[in-house]
Amino acid sequence: MVIAGANRMLGRAAASQTQTPPPTSEICVARWSRVVLVAMVIAAAGSGGPGREPQPSQPPSDSERMKSSLTPLGPPVSRDRVIDSFPKWYTPEACLQLREHFHGQVSAACQCRNTGTVGFCKNVFDRDYKATIGVDFEIERFEIAGIPYSLQIWDTAGQEKFKCIASAYYRGAQVIITAFDLTDVQTLEHTRQWLEDALKENEAGSCFVFLVGTKKDLLSGASCQQAEAEAVHLAKEMQAEYWSVSAKTGENVKAFFSRVAALAFEQSVLQDLERWSSARLQVGDGDLIRMEGSPPETQESKRPSGLGCC
Numbered sequence: 001m002v003i004a005g006a007n008r009m010l011g012r013a014a015a016s017q018t019q020t021p022p023p024t025s026e027i028c029v030a031r032w033s034r035v036v037l038v039a040m041v042i043a044a045a046g047s048g049g050p051g052r053e054p055q056p057s058q059p060p061s062d063s064e065r066m067k068s069s070l071t072p073l074g075p076p077v078s079r080d081r082v083i084d085s086f087p088k089w090y091t092p093e094a095c096l097q098l099r100e101h102f103h104g105q106v107s108a109a110c111q112c113r114n115t116g117t118v119g120f121c122k123n124v125f126d127r128d129y130k131a132t133i134g135v136d137f138e139i140e141r142f143e144i145a146g147i148p149y150s151l152q153i154w155d156t157a158g159q160e161k162f163k164c165i166a167s168a169y170y171r172g173a174q175v176i177i178t179a180f181d182l183t184d185v186q187t188l189e190h191t192r193q194w195l196e197d198a199l200k201e202n203e204a205g206s207c208f209v210f211l212v213g214t215k216k217d218l219l220s221g222a223s224c225q226q227a228e229a230e231a232v233h234l235a236k237e238m239q240a241e242y243w244s245v246s247a248k249t250g251e252n253v254k255a256f257f258s259r260v261a262a263l264a265f266e267q268s269v270l271q272d273l274e275r276w277s278s279a280r281l282q283v284g285d286g287d288l289i290r291m292e293g294s295p296p297e298t299q300e301s302k303r304p305s306g307l308g309c310c
């Protein structure tokens with residue numbers, strides 16, 4: 001099954017990623033989280049240290065996937081990846097998070113700060129369709145409320161013949177994005193199956209779910225409204241948040257990925273705050289969320305890791 005928009009949309013949004021991470025001397029908290037694209041689903045992620053990103057050729061191991069990663073402070077991210085305020089939804093009818101601010105605990109833990117910015121993302125739209133073979137992988141770096149944060153984006157193939165490969169990448173996703181072609185309502189139906197497959201591999205209620213209609217540039221007026229109304233209806237059933245985007249014009253792409261990143265970031269911080277509730281948490285010099293004390297004993301924390309807690 002082919003859903004248009006996934007790769008190219010990612011290409012645009014996943015931009016100038018894959019820069020070499022800095023040395024792991026300073027550490028901040030960000031949980032592994034992944035975005036799985038079910039034919040276009042994403043999983044968000046905190047980036048690991050040098051050489052610690054999972055390789056695109058194989059699904060991440062349990063330790064890579066589950067451990068709370070300790071993100072080194074990186075070089076400044078590009079200006080359009082800086083998120084200072086909680087990004088808004090696209091459709092209030094199909095949105096589970098209508099609030100407009102970061103969770104109070106997250107705002108308190110993070111000290112917003114301005115950073116210098118360098119560069120802009122590559123802005124590519126490819127009109128030729130090249131099928132995803134199995135899975136594509138991108139890392140997109142953000143700065144959210146002054147804290148460096150990375151999304152790992154696993155774009156799984158939409159074609160039926162790659163289904164087995166794709167499903168190996170669903171587990172441990174923090175965000176699931178399932179996409180369809182707004183100009184072909186039949187593709188909307190397929191999103192149910194992709195979502196079901198992705199949810200099977202994850203704990204109930206552990207993922208943010210997004211339904212995304214692509215090729216918005218090809219529709220307007222009543223036909224666009226009609227397609228969106230059907231999508232919003234399905235999104236409500238799926239307990240998903242709905243977005244319409246265009247990879248070609250870039251409409252809503254940045255806003256969408258900002259929203260995904262912000263929700264994933266907030267959840268990561270809240271989970272880490274909960275896990276470390278007995279420890280003292282502090283934002284160090286505006287650069288890092290710094291933990292002191294011992295985290296609760298978990299299987300994760302018992303695993304040997306080169307990334308110690310600061």
Ligand SMILES: Nc1nc2c(ncn2[C@@H]2O[C@H](COP(=O)(O)OP(=O)(O)OP(=O)(O)O)[C@@H](O)[C@H]2O)c(=O)[nH]1
Nearest residue numbers: 003004005006007127129131132158215246247248
């Ligand atoms: N006009 C227009 N074309 C688009 C848009 N998004 C994708 N396309 C085109 O649709 C075709 C398929 O896009 P892909 O993103 O590769 O589709 P996909 O669903 O990811 O495909 P698989 O990864 O193989 O599942 C390509 O020819 C793209 O150029 C869009 O927003 N507008």
